Amino acid sequence: MSPKLVDRLTSERARQVGATLSLQTSIPTPGLITLSGGTPDFPTPPHIVEAGQRALADGHTTYTAWAGLPILREAIAEKLQRDNGITADPGREILVTAGSQAGLMSLILATFDPGDELIVPMPFYEEYARNLMLAGAKLVPVMTRMEDAFEVDPAAIEQAITPQTKGILLISPSNPTATVLGKQTLLRIAELATRHDLLVISDELYERFVYDDFQHHSIAALPGMWERTVVINGFSKCYSMTGWRVGYVAARREVIEAMIPITHGMTICAPSVSQWAALAAYTGPQDWFGDVLAEYDRRRQCWMTGLAAMGLGYGHPRGAYYITVDVRPTGLTARQFSALVREEAGVMIGGGGSDPHNEHFVRGSLTTSFDKLEEALARMGTVVERLRVEAGQ
Numbered sequence: 183m184s185p186k187l188v189d190r191l192t193s194e195r196a197r198q199v200g201a202t203l204s205l206q207t208s209i210p211t212p213g214l215i216t217l218s219g220g221t222p223d224f225p226t227p228p229h230i231v232e233a234g235q236r237a238l239a240d241g242h243t244t245y246t247a248w249a250g251l252p253i254l255r256e257a258i259a260e261k262l263q264r265d266n267g268i269t270a271d272p273g274r275e276i277l278v279t280a281g282s283q284a285g286l287m288s289l290i291l292a293t294f295d296p297g298d299e300l301i302v303p304m305p306f307y308e309e310y311a312r313n314l315m316l317a318g319a320k321l322v323p324v325m326t327r328m329e330d331a332f333e334v335d336p337a338a339i340e341q342a343i344t345p346q347t348k349g350i351l352l353i354s355p356s357n358p359t360a361t362v363l364g365k366q367t368l369l370r371i372a373e374l375a376t377r378h379d380l381l382v383i384s385d386e387l388y389e390r391f392v393y394d395d396f397q398h399h400s401i402a403a404l405p406g407m408w409e410r411t412v413v414i415n416g417f418s419k420c421y422s423m424t425g426w427r428v429g430y431v432a433a434r435r436e437v438i439e440a441m442i443p444i445t446h447g448m449t450i451c452a453p454s455v456s457q458w459a460a461l462a463a464y465t466g467p468q469d470w471f472g473d474v475l476a477e478y479d480r481r482r483q484c485w486m487t488g489l490a491a492m493g494l495g496y497g498h499p500r501g502a503y504y505i506t507v508d509v510r511p512t513g514l515t516a517r518q519f520s521a522l523v524r525e526e527a528g529v530m531i532g533g534g535g536s537d538p539h540n541e542h543f544v545r546g547s548l549t550t551s552f553d554k555l556e557e558a559l560a561r562m563g564t565v566v567e568r569l570r571v572e573a574g575q
């Protein structure tokens with residue numbers, strides 16, 4: 183390839199998103215304890231693995247219908263009705279995707295034109311920023327407060343609405359803030375979305391991870407909301423199926439229709455074997471999850487105790503499997519704190535990413551085993567204590 187072609191090779195779009203993610207980012211460093219991973223550490227339950235193996239043995243190795251196996255879409259519709267109070271037509275209102283990630287990329291490309299705005303509570307899952315960037319659309323951040331457990335303030339959302347606003351993003355339970363939006367908040371957001379005629383994107387990937395008395399509610403189930411809500415969900419987190427790559431989008435027919443050619447252009451369909459496994463996930467036993475949740479809750483308590491001992495604040499984690507830690511008392515930015523803890527303590531904890539609004543918070547996660555978590559927190563505590571002594575506090 184000529185140097186001239188190499189020079190012209192990368193598109194402007196790729197250059198923009200390239201600043202936030204690179205090949206290097208995905209390479210794990212051996213010997214470090216990772217305290218911010220997004221992959222559950224429990225295995226895919228055996229009955230789901232067996233369903234995948236059976237699908238392979240039975241020769242389910244071809245493309246499926248573009249929108250996904252009809253039998254899986256039926257099972258998803260039943261689950262949405264049973265667990266979330268949403269009535270979706272499996273024939274026209276559900277699209278199975280290669281992970282919910284492919285669903286959300288396709289959704290943004292299918293519904294956002296350059297200049298359109300999406301209101302996004304901060305801190306947020308950064309993939310939305312990249313997807314909007316690729317579509318030429320604008321992410322409008324709305325601050326939330328750690329002291330309020332990062333609960334979204336509907337009044338702040340309303341203030342952010344402009345004539346270009348197309349929609350509001352809700353991630354609940356949230357990555358990275360671990361907030362779970364209460365019903366009153368959702369009702370107020372539903373009211374203003376209706377009044378301003380906006381789309382709501384509701385990412386519910388972590389719906390089963392809720393602690394204490396918090397409950398997951400889908401905004402799509404509130405009166406009148408199905409017609410303007412797009413539900414993003416999948417199997418990665420609740421069934422520990424991140425590598426199977428299967429998720430789905432549920433929305434009114436016009437949205438699904440618009441997404442089909444884009445999803446087809448990216449993946450044609452979701453992996454066939456994984457769709458059969460996902461079917462087993464939704465139709466098989468669910469009771470095993472109680473033990474997983476209890477263990478994650480134990481780790482959540484461990485985090486909260488550890489951080490309190492270090493004198494670091496955090497947003498009270500209500501759901502998902504994260505905890506958002508305020509590193510301001512150390513006098514460092516999120517990025518500096520991550521680099522220091524990595525170097526001195528051999529612990530990886532989120533670096534505040536490339537998100538310029540998020541320089542105070544690092545994302546911790548409950549996906550590290552209890553023993554390692556205790557050890558990593560102790561090591562992190564030593565670094566924080568040293569900084570405190572040096573600062574004369």
Ligand SMILES: Cc1ncc(COP(=O)(O)O)c(C=O)c1O
Nearest residue numbers: 220281282283307357416418429
């Ligand atoms: C909020 C949120 N949405 C979507 C995704 C994408 O997950 P997947 O493509 O594995 O379904 C993730 C992954 O971490 C996430 O945290």
